[in-house]
Amino acid sequence: MKVFMLGWEFPPYISGGLGTACHGLTKAMNDLGMEVTFVVPKPIESNLSAHVKMLSPLQCRPLDSVPGKKATTELPDLKNVTIKTIGSPLEAYTTPQYYEQKIEELLKQRPNISDPSDDIEPAVEKWLRETDEQIEHIAHEHYGGDMYSEVHRYAASAVRLAIRENFDVIHAHDWMTYPAGIAVASVTGKPLVIHVHSTEFDRSGEHINQMIYDIERRGMHAASKIIAVSYLTRNIIITRYGVLGEKVEVVYNGVEQNGDGRTLPFNKIGIQSDEKIVLFLGRITMQKGPEYFLMAARKVLEEMDNVKFVMAGTGDMMHRIIEMAAQMGIGHKVLFTGFLRGKDVEKIYQMADLYVMPSVSEPFGIAPLEALNYDIPVLISKQSGVAEVLTHVLKVDFWDVNEMANKIIAVLKYPPLQLTLREHGNFEVRRLRWSGAAEKCGKVYQSILQKN
Amino acid sequence: MSSVCFYFQVHQPFRLRHYTVFDRSPRYFDEFKNASICRKVANKCYLPSNRLLLDVIRRLEGRFKISYSLTGVILEQFKKYCPEVMSTFDALAETGCVEFIGETYYHSLSFLYSPDEFIAQINKHTELIQQLYGQTPRVFRNTELIYSNSLAETIEKMGRFDAIITEGADHILGNRSSNFVYRPPNSEHMKLLLKNYSLSDDIAFRFSNRGWQEFPLTAEKFAKWINRVNGNGHCVNLFMDYETFGEHQWEDTGIFSFMSHLPQEILKHPDNCFMTPSEIIDSYDAVDVVDVPHIISWADIERDLSAWLGNPMQSGALHDVYKIEKLVKQTQNEELLADWRQLQTSDHFYYMCTKYFADGDVHKYFNPYESPYDSYINFMNVLSNLKERCSESFVNHNGQPLRKSS
Numbered sequence: 010m011k012v013f014m015l016g017w018e019f020p021p022y023i024s025g026g027l028g029t030a031c032h033g034l035t036k037a038m039n040d041l042g043m044e045v046t047f048v049v050p051k052p053i054e055s056n057l058s059a060h061v062k063m064l065s066p067l068q069c070r071p072l073d074s075v076p077g078k079k080a081t082t083e084l085p086d087l088k089n090v091t092i093k094t095i096g097s098p099l100e101a102y103t104t105p106q107y108y109e110q111k112i113e114e115l116l117k118q119r120p121n122i123s124d125p126s127d128d129i130e131p132a133v134e135k136w137l138r139e140t141d142e143q144i145e146h147i148a149h150e151h152y153g154g155d156m157y158s159e160v161h162r163y164a165a166s167a168v169r170l171a172i173r174e175n176f177d178v179i180h181a182h183d184w185m186t187y188p189a190g191i192a193v194a195s196v197t198g199k200p201l202v203i204h205v206h207s208t209e210f211d212r213s214g215e216h217i218n219q220m221i222y223d224i225e226r227r228g229m230h231a232a233s234k235i236i237a238v239s240y241l242t243r244n245i246i247i248t249r250y251g252v253l254g255e256k257v258e259v260v261y262n263g264v265e266q267n268g269d270g271r272t273l274p275f276n277k278i279g280i281q282s283d284e285k286i287v288l289f290l291g292r293i294t295m296q297k298g299p300e301y302f303l304m305a306a307r308k309v310l311e312e313m314d315n316v317k318f319v320m321a322g323t324g325d326m327m328h329r330i331i332e333m334a335a336q337m338g339i340g341h342k343v344l345f346t347g348f349l350r351g352k353d354v355e356k357i358y359q360m361a362d363l364y365v366m367p368s369v370s371e372p373f374g375i376a377p378l379e380a381l382n383y384d385i386p387v388l389i390s391k392q393s394g395v396a397e398v399l400t401h402v403l404k405v406d407f408w409d410v411n412e413m414a415n416k417i418i419a420v421l422k423y424p425p426l427q428l429t430l431r432e433h434g435n436f437e438v439r440r441l442r443w444s445g446a447a448e449k450c451g452k453v454y455q456s457i458l459q460k461n
Numbered sequence: 462m463s464s465v466c467f468y469f470q471v472h473q474p475f476r477l478r479h480y481t482v483f484d485r486s487p488r489y490f491d492e493f494k495n496a497s498i499c500r501k502v503a504n505k506c507y508l509p510s511n512r513l514l515l516d517v518i519r520r521l522e523g524r525f526k527i528s529y530s531l532t533g534v535i536l537e538q539f540k541k542y543c544p545e546v547m548s549t550f551d552a553l554a555e556t557g558c559v560e561f562i563g564e565t566y567y568h569s570l571s572f573l574y575s576p577d578e579f580i581a582q583i584n585k586h587t588e589l590i591q592q593l594y595g596q597t598p599r600v601f602r603n604t605e606l607i608y609s610n611s612l613a614e615t616i617e618k619m620g621r622f623d624a625i626i627t628e629g630a631d632h633i634l635g636n637r638s639s640n641f642v643y644r645p646p647n648s649e650h651m652k653l654l655l656k657n658y659s660l661s662d663d664i665a666f667r668f669s670n671r672g673w674q675e676f677p678l679t680a681e682k683f684a685k686w687i688n689r690v691n692g693n694g695h696c697v698n699l700f701m702d703y704e705t706f707g708e709h710q711w712e713d714t715g716i717f718s719f720m721s722h723l724p725q726e727i728l729k730h731p732d733n734c735f736m737t738p739s740e741i742i743d744s745y746d747a748v749d750v751v752d753v754p755h756i757i758s759w760a761d762i763e764r765d766l767s768a769w770l771g772n773p774m775q776s777g778a779l780h781d782v783y784k785i786e787k788l789v790k791q792t793q794n795e796e797l798l799a800d801w802r803q804l805q806t807s808d809h810f811y812y813m814c815t816k817y818f819a820d821g822d823v824h825k826y827f828n829p830y831e832s833p834y835d836s837y838i839n840f841m842n843v844l845s846n847l848k849e850r851c852s853e854s855f856v857n858h859n860g861q862p863l864r865k866s867s
Contacts, residue, residue, distance in 0.1 A: 312482060401815070403834055415481035419838040422482070425777030426837055432772075433815055 010454060011044040013176040013193065015167055015186035019049050019092065026262075026375045027206050030238075031182055033265050035090045037447035045090045046174055048189075050163050093170055156185075157220060164189035168196050178202060178454045184209070184221055187228025200233040200457045202450075204260075208245050211370040212296055226250050233457045236260045236450065238373035239394020245372075258453050261398050263443035264378035285316040285421045288361035288385075290349070290376055291368075293324035298367035298390065298407045300326075300333060305367070307337050308414035309421075316421060321346045321357055358383035362427070363420045367407045368393050377402065381438040386430035388416055398441060401433035463640070463690040464736040464744065465727055466654065468602075468626060469703040471507070472532040472568050473499055474808035476829045480842045487850060489800060489843045494829060499542040506707035507539075511549035513706075513717055517724050518558045525724045526558045526735040529703070530602050533566030533586050534806060536593070547593075554594040560737035561590050563598030563622065569805035570769060572603055572612055573756075574783040580619065582802070587621070600738040602626040604807050606656065606700075606759035607766065610752065613645035613653075622651070624742045626700065628759040629655035633751055640694025644747035652742045653751055656700040656759065660686060665701040669714035680719055684726035684733075691732050695745045700759075761816070769810040774837040778844070779810060785848055792854045800847055804840070812836035 014035065018028035035045050167189035171179075179201045181190030187203055194201040209217045209225055229235055229250050235257045237243040243257045287306070291297045299320065306318045320330070320343060327345070334343040349357060358364070364380035364387045371393035378395065380387050381402070389396055390407035403416045420427055476498075478491035518525050531550070539546045553559045565571060566586035571579040583601070591597055601622040603612060608627035616622050629639030639655040663683070667673045675682065690697055702709065710716040727733050736744065760768040770776050782804055789801040813833045830836040 308483070400832065401834075403838075404832070411481060411483065415483065415842070416838060418482045419841065423774075423777070423837070423841050425773035426834065426841075428773045429815065429837075430834065 010042075010178070010451060011176040012038065012046070012454070013171055013174055013179045013199070014045050014047045015179065015181040015189045015193070016047055016049050017183060017185045019047065026373070027183060029375055030206060030262050030373075033263055033443040034446055034450065036265075037263070037443035038450070039089045040444065041447050041451065043089065043447070043451065044176075046093060046170075046176060047090055048093045048167050048170055050159070050166075157224075160185050160188055160224070164192045168192045171197055177458060180204060180450070181228065181232075182206060184225045184228065187224055187231075190228060191231045194231065201231060202234050202236060202453060202457070203228050203232040204236045204238075205229075205242055205246060205372070206238055207372045208242065208249070210245055210249055211242075211372050214295060214369070232256070233460075234258060234453050236453060238262055239397050241392070241394045241397065242372040258449070260446050260449040260453070261394075261441065262373050262375050262378070263441050263446050264375060264382055264438060265443065266382065266439070283315055285362045286360050287316060287318050287417055287421075288321065288357060288364045288380075289319065289367070290321040290354070290357065290364065290380075291366065293320065293322050293327045293330055295326060296368060296370055297322075297324070298369045299324075299330045301367040301369075301407050301410055301413065302365060303330065303333055303337065303339070303343065304410040305365075305413035305417060306334075306343060307339050308410060309417050310339055310342055312414075312418055313421065316342070318343045319346060319357065319361070320344065321349045321354075323348045354379075355383070358385055361385050363388060363417060365413070365417065366390060366393065366395075367405075367413065369407050371395065378438050378441060381434045384431050384435050386420055386427050387434060388413070388420070399434075399437065401430060401437045403430070462732050462734070463687055463694060464696045464734050464741060465687060466696055466698045466736055466738055466741050467527040468562060468698070468700045468738060469527065469529050470602075470701070471529055471703045472535050473502065473538055473827070474568065474806040475534060475538070475803050477809070477839055477843055480839050480846070482842050482845070484842065484846065487796075487800075487846070489847075490803070491829070495538065496542045498827060499538045502704060502708055503539075503543045503546050505712070506704050507543075507546045508549060509712070509717060510703065510706040510720075511546070511553060513721055515549065515553055515556070517721060518553070518556045521724055521728065523556070523558055524728060524735065526560075526737045526740070527553075528560040528562055528600075528737045529553075530562040530564050531590075532564060532568040533582075533589055534568055534803070536589060551594075554596070558737075560600070560739055561594050561596050561598055562626065562738065563587055563590070563601045565604055567802045567805050568604050568807055569802070570604060570607070570779065570807050570810065571783075571805060572607065572615070573766075573770075574779065575786055576615060578783075578786060578805075579615070583619070598622070600624045600626060600654070600742070605769075607756060608753060608758070609756045610645055610647075610754055613648060613651055613753075617645075617648055617651045624652040624654055624738060626654045626698075626738065627656070627753075628757055628764055629658055629698070630757050630764045632764075633753050633757060637749065637751075638694055640690050640697055641748045642695065642742060642745045643749055643751040646750050646752050652747050654696070654698050654738055654741060655751070657698050658759070660697060661699045661701050664699065664716075664719075665705045665709065668705075668710050668716055668719070677715070678719065680722035680726040683719075683723060684729065687727050687733060688730045691730070696736070696741050698741075767816060768814050769807055772813070772815050772833075774815075774833065775810050775813045778813065778837060778840055781841070781844055785844075785851065788848070788851045792851050794851075794854055797847065797851055797854065804844060804847070809836070809840050813840070 016031045018031070020028050020032045031047070035047055038045050163186070171193040176199065179190050179193050179199050181187055181201065182204045183206050190201045190203060209222045229246060229252050235246060235252060237246055237257050237259050238261065240259055243259050246252050246257050247254050289299065289302045293299045302318070302320070309316060331345060334340045346357065358380060364377065364385045366374055366377050366389045368374060368390045369392060371390065373394040374389065377387045377389050377399065388403040388405060389399070391404050392407055396404055403420070405413045405416055420430070475490045476494055477489055480489060514527060563583060564586055565579065565582040566589065567582055569582060571582055587598055599622060601616050602625065606626065606628045608625065613625055616625055634655070639657045643653040643655065645651055645653060663675070663678060667675070668678050670676060687697055706716055706720060724735065756766055757764050758766060770779065785801070789797055812828050812830050813836050815833045830839070
């Protein structure tokens with residue numbers, strides 16, 4: 010099985026769970042012997058890239074590739090996974106309309122072409138050259154790279170890569186890569202699977218960005234199969250995007266085991282001071298419910314004093330949340346660490362007595378699995394996909410801050426609760442491996458290929 | 462001769478209401494939920510079953526006998542929520558074909574933690590049974606049929622009981638049959654009645670199981686199995702939860718019509734009869750000693766305590782409950798004592814069981830909690846409040862601690 014996979018980020022340069030998920034999934038697919046070509050945007054080093062966080066594994070290396078030419082990386086532990094990056098400047102412009110028109114022209118040519126690799130390639134190359142020119146042209150006209158243009162630019166480059174590749178199925182992760190998926194499917198005739206890690210309704214509540222919604226909807230309807238990370242997400246796809254239920258399969262995420270099954274048991278007991286630590290780890294943004302964490306923290310602090318609340322992460326609500334903590338008069342009890350990576354994440358997990366994920370809407374949520382992997386008890390909102398797979402955790406409605414505080418206090422106050430949660434939680438999370446997810450993806454591919 | 466001995470366990474706990482660490486109210490129990498569950502089960506099980514069995518007893522003119530163990534807690538609930546059930550039990554008691562068995566009033570695990578409290582609760586239960594039905598229980602069953610040699614010793618020392626009912630677990634019987642009367646080691650007087658779990662579970666668990674090769678179970682078929690005991694056993698002890706009729710096995714499974722026909726089918730064989738537990742021990746001598754050095758119960762396949770003591774939350778909560786025994790009793794406050802005793806009901810600890818939680822199963826029955834963790838948190842919050850109330854009762858209105866009586 011050869012998979013042409015379209016992604017937006019890949020570790021170690023990630024801004025959230027998507028990169029982690031892509032890494033875990035491709036690694037497990039690799040172990041199962043599937044061949045994966047993974048395409049990520051590769052921004053050239055630019056100080057103008059702040060508006061969008063998309064990074065590639067090669068970002069730190071000197072760039073020698075001619076713009077538009079593919080660069081290929083093979084990671085040592087991923088023998089069958091080839092990472093392809095697209096040398097696209099972040100300020101790439103091409104209007105969606107232009108791109109769509111171009112795809113249509115290409116499609117018109119397609120029936121006359123018997124061997125695509127010979128004949129369509131020049132056509133694509135011609136188009137892309139035009140695009141490049143156009144980009145330069147537009148770039149001079151107006152500045153201000155926007156996400157949509159970048160998404161379509163990525164799509165164009167993906168098509169160029171795809172024509173030279175041999176694969177059975179296209180697998181696109183989240184809306185940024187759906188246009189690329191549609192384009193590659195149109196040009197190559199291969200089936201498209203889209204993998205929904207989150208929807209616009211999760212990120213923005215009811216105030217959705219219409220443009221993104223449209224891209225998502227188009228991707229979902231163009232796909233042969235949709236993979237949702239939870240039933241929660243599957244329901245959103247069916248009810249909000251008008252997709253037939255039979256088309257949507259649920260594949261839960263997994264978690265990568267830290268080290269060789271080495272756990273960090275009882276790391277807190279008797280070692281550190283008597284101050285308890287309650288951890289929030291995630292983007293500080295509406296979707297993750299940081300304000301509910303603070304409101305619960307205030308209630309907890311009314312009952313007990315020897316506890317600190319650590320908020321690890323950054324996000325658009327960071328300043329508001331810091332101010333809110335100060336207004337509540339609990340500023341000295343809430344610590345902000347900023348965005349944490351690698352060893353720092355490990356360290357903060359080791360210090361924590363409880364991990365809280367108060368998400369307002371969480372399609373899945375890998376972080377609780379990581380916390381359990383580190384032997385930390387977990388409290389998650391019922392509005393999360395991961396609540397469907399975890400039983401040995403505490404669950405609460407995100408808006409019920411009273412109950413959230415009640416449960417936080419219980420974990421800190423009653424040691425047997427912490428002990429039982431750790432014991433069973435760590436055991437349970439061992440069953441949630443990426444290998445299961447990769448196998449299920451494989452079955453989804455098979456089901457499409459058999460139908461065709 | 463096969464004497465069939467039916468014993469039905471009747472119990473519902475006082476479930477706790479949702480109680481957070483911020484609550485200060487001294488009302489711990491969910492009146493609404495307890496009332497509605499009690500009424501629901503009464504309508505589906507207790508009332509129709511009582512009427513049916515009463516009818517069978519009258520129809521067979523005293524040849525059908527049964528026994529009940531009614532906990533003090535369920536009797537309180539009947540009185541409070543559905544007194545009509547009380548009158549049907551009165552009618553059953555008046556037939557003279559019904560025996561009432563002794564147990565702990567609060568359906569508690571006190572035997573494991575406090576011998577004094579254990580005996581106090583048995584006495585309280587006996588008083589209630591005497592008062593309601595004019596019988597003094599001669600046979601004892603412990604909560605969830607929890608039993609060991611040392612329980613037999615404790616009960617024998619009380620001097621009131623002649624027999625104990627427990628599980629006929631394979632590992633205590635070896636290749637012996639549960640269809641005889643046994644006795645504990647080092648006792649001449651005390652007898653043991655062991656549950657025939659195979660035949661009991663055929664009714665209680667397998668009756669409506671379509672995957673079971675004996676499905677459907679008819680009265681004729683079951684009577685044949687009873688007949689087979691003739692010649693190699695004295696008694697067949699069919700012990701089960703009363704909720705089997707109408708709740709665990711719904712009415713549409715045919716369980717009621719099965720029970721209505723079973724007695725006459727069994728009595729078709731001239732050597733068969735029905736006996737109450739007391740009649741069994743008066744009629745048959747103990748054939749052998751059954752040695753139970755380690756505690757057993759009738760729960761799950763393990764037949765051990767793991768359903769109530771299987772994780773740190775359960776052992777922690779139980780330990781914490783009995784840790785305040787002295788404190789509660791020192792207050793000499795009846796209300797506090799009653800609240801503390803209600804917290805001892807084994808169901809509270811059963812809800813905290815994580816054993817089969819991930820699979821979802823029997824443990825969920827009537828379980829008011831979404832997870833064992835929620836039940837533990839709720840229980841501990843209530844217990845903390847009770848402890849505070851006890852401590853406060855030693856403080857006078859000026860905030861001065863009173864001298865504790867010892």
